Amino acid sequence: MKEKIRAVGKLQQVEEKTRDRIGQQLDSMRQRHQYLQAQLNQLASLKSSAGDSTLHAPTLNSALLMNLNRVDHMLQKLLRHHEQEQAVMEAQCHSVQQVLESKHARVKGLEQVLERWRKKQAFERARKEQKQIEDILNARHRKRAL
DSSP states (O other): OOOHHHHHHHHHHHHHHHHHHHHHHHHHHHHHHHHHHHHHHHHHHHHHHHHHHHOOOOOOOOHHHHHHHHHHHHHHHHHHHHHHHHHHHHHHHHHHHHHHHHHHHHHHHHHHHHHHHHHHHHHHHHHHHHHHHHHHHHHHHHHOOO
């Protein structure tokens, strides 16, 4: 029983380390996701301000319009790319979150098994001690009877 408890204890430690590592990975992914969200917001505001700048221009010639069109096209491309990257990041975060939850459940299960086995071991030890005490008392009682 001691070997089982020791093995489960070590397995629990390994699972806790894995869970903690996955938790750190999830935190870094969430930070990256927040960074991408901030960039996406900045790109959206830049795109809207680039469109507003054409309204304030005194004269619009073809070169200026072509440049504005290119800028708008590049910003649209960047926005689409960031949106797709953010969607991928959200899916990865969700996947890692599920893995983290399963690891956490596994660690909790191992903790419960370990606690149950320790209680069983303590119960068996107490029962064995009680049996020894009863045997000693019975032996003394038999000596007196003889």
